[in-house]
Amino acid sequence: MPWAEGLSSSDGRIVAVGRMKDVEASVGPGAAVLDAGGRLVLPGFIDAHVHLVWGFELGSWIDLEGQPSLEEVRRRVAACARDHPEEEILLGHGFDYDALDAGRLPTKEDLDDVVSDRPAILTAYDGHTGWGNSRFVARALETMSEAGREIGEMQRDPGTGEPTGLFLRTFDLTPLLPEIRRRQSVDGLRRTVAAASAFGITTAFDVQVNEDDLHAYEELRAAGGLVVRMRIALYHPAGTTRDAYPRFQALSRRARDEWIDVGAIKLYIDGVPETRSGALLKAYEGDPSSRGPTVYEPAEFEDIVRDLDARGFQICTHATGDRGVRIALEAYASAARTNGTSDRRHRIEHCENVDPEDVSRFARLGVVPCMMPRHASPDLTSRWREALGPERTARGFPWRSLLATGAALAFASDWPVASLNPLVEIQDAVVRRNADGGLSSGRLTLEEAIHAYTRGAAYACFAESTRGTLEKGKFADLVVLSKDLFQLPGEDIGTAKVLRTVVGGRIVHTDGAPLG
Numbered sequence: 001m002p003w004a005e006g007l008s009s010s011d012g013r014i015v016a017v018g019r020m021k022d023v024e025a026s027v028g029p030g031a032a033v034l035d036a037g038g039r040l041v042l043p044g045f046i047d048a049h050v051h052l053v054w055g056f057e058l059g060s061w062i063d064l065e066g067q068p069s070l071e072e073v074r075r076r077v078a079a080c081a082r083d084h085p086e087e088e089i090l091l092g093h094g095f096d097y098d099a100l101d102a103g104r105l106p107t108k109e110d111l112d113d114v115v116s117d118r119p120a121i122l123t124a125y126d127g128h129t130g131w132g133n134s135r136f137v138a139r140a141l142e143t144m145s146e147a148g149r150e151i152g153e154m155q156r157d158p159g160t161g162e163p164t165g166l167f168l169r170t171f172d173l174t175p176l177l178p179e180i181r182r183r184q185s186v187d188g189l190r191r192t193v194a195a196a197s198a199f200g201i202t203t204a205f206d207v208q209v210n211e212d213d214l215h216a217y218e219e220l221r222a223a224g225g226l227v228v229r230m231r232i233a234l235y236h237p238a239g240t241t242r243d244a245y246p247r248f249q250a251l252s253r254r255a256r257d258e259w260i261d262v263g264a265i266k267l268y269i270d271g272v273p274e275t276r277s278g279a280l281l282k283a284y285e286g287d288p289s290s291r292g293p294t295v296y297e298p299a300e301f302e303d304i305v306r307d308l309d310a311r312g313f314q315i316c317t318h319a320t321g322d323r324g325v326r327i328a329l330e331a332y333a334s335a336a337r338t339n340g341t342s343d344r345r346h347r348i349e350h351c352e353n354v355d356p357e358d359v360s361r362f363a364r365l366g367v368v369p370c371m372m373p374r375h376a377s378p379d380l381t382s383r384w385r386e387a388l389g390p391e392r393t394a395r396g397f398p399w400r401s402l403l404a405t406g407a408a409l410a411f412a413s414d415w416p417v418a419s420l421n422p423l424v425e426i427q428d429a430v431v432r433r434n435a436d437g438g439l440s441s442g443r444l445t446l447e448e449a450i451h452a453y454t455r456g457a458a459y460a461c462f463a464e465s466t467r468g469t470l471e472k473g474k475f476a477d478l479v480v481l482s483k484d485l486f487q488l489p490g491e492d493i494g495t496a497k498v499l500r501t502v503v504g505g506r507i508v509h510t511d512g513a514p515l516g
């Protein structure tokens with residue numbers, strides 16, 4: 001029954017769905033009625049990979065979105081420095097390597113003459129690369145010497161050993177800086193959760209959470225502001241030792257219900273192709289010496305995965321390159337053989353570049369590919385294409401071939417890396433284009449894209465028994481849309497608005513306009 005006329009719910013769960021007369025017969029005389037005026041109602045969207053905590057921290061950062069040039073970045077940073085003398089550190093987010101148009105990666109000197117009185121750190125739109133001024137580099141070196149180890153993968157000039165100002169894993173470094181931690185607040189999280197809800201998201205998987213972040217979610221829930229159901233993966237940074245695992249397990253036991261469900265661990269095996277830090281089977285285009293590094297040696301990674309699998313965790317591995325993907329698949333296969341476990345639904349995040357021989361292994365091993373449609377857009381991939389070359393570009397972001405082999409594809413935004421709006425992501429999946437502007441054979445149908453953002457994502461969150469479709473017994477989590485997506489040209493899908501978001505039978509977002 002793909003289509004229905006109405007549904008009824010009680011105590012947060014769907015009681016009846018189908019023809020209006022059957023639904024009406026299922027409700028009592030005092031029932032509240034929401035007439036959607038014939039509009040399209042879908043299951044609430046499920047964002048299977050998003051960073052709501054990290055995103056709210058960015059809310060107070062210098063906005064470097066819109067692909068500013070190097071000069072424009074310098075202008076925005078200078079303006080912020082002038083307007084905010086009270087800030088101890090300047091933070092910016094969203095610059096795009098390509099748009100800088102400098103013919104090279106940026107350096108600390110590019111920032112020193114606009115901010116020299118305090119540290120400044122700018123992160124790229126993908127959140128990986130950080131670009132700091134000399135004061136920030138000095139601050140980072142201090143933090144590392146306090147910790148007694150390298151953090152954040154600071155780049156150095158191979159000739160002089162002098163730090164260049166670039167960091168390849170800034171997100172490991174910035175949480176250690178107290179002036180950044182002070183900016184975190186439950187109020188900020190409340191705003192980003194409300195923004196997700198306004199886009200029709202009813203469940204979100206925050207894939208990189210530490211103990212403080214989890215505490216913020218719990219506080220928000222206690223204050224009645226958690227209107228999106230959360231699945232959570234605890235972050236396992238490089239260098240985490242086994243002594244941390246009992247704490248991960250304790251946190252997981254503490255929060256396992258339909259509002260906060262901590263059941264997963266997030267690890268990285270590689271970086272991103274744009275900075276040639278994704279791990280490839282064959283060398284990067286134009287550089288026969290480099291296949292990209294991995295965070296762990298394959299044998300070490302296999303040990304870690306086996307241990308976490310035995311402890312009952314779902315594992316989410318970040319892998320963008322085909323070698324990274326293969327190492328993750330092999331570690332999952334080895335854990336299943338050794339531990340005899342099944343249905344752990346281990347995931348690979350991004351899967352941007354998958355060797356053709358590995359595509360069918362996802363379905364065979366029960367591994368979930370979690371992918372972001374917007375990331376495949378030609379306007380965001382010029383440096384990606386340059387790094388991987390035409391042959392790998394042609395088979396990049398293989399949603400279609402993964403689906404064809406029976407893999408359980410889940411879609412996600414990766415916000416704040418890309419738009420939080422599921423309708424924008426679904427549009428990009430349906431009208432996916434090649435760099436030359438022609439429609440890509442890798443695009444999906446509207447039904448497939450919606451499926452990956454609802455039912456597929458629910459499966460990736462271990463939530464398909466309660467979410468992802470509108471069925472009797474499942475949560476009454478749904479959205480009312482302003483336009484019928486099935487009647488719209490693909491390129492207009494993103495213009496539809498979410499008029500109501502309902503979670504557990506309760507309206508948690510309304511755009512204000514009456515539905516009738």
Ligand SMILES: [Zn+2]
Nearest residue numbers: 049051207414
């Ligand atoms: Zn992410």
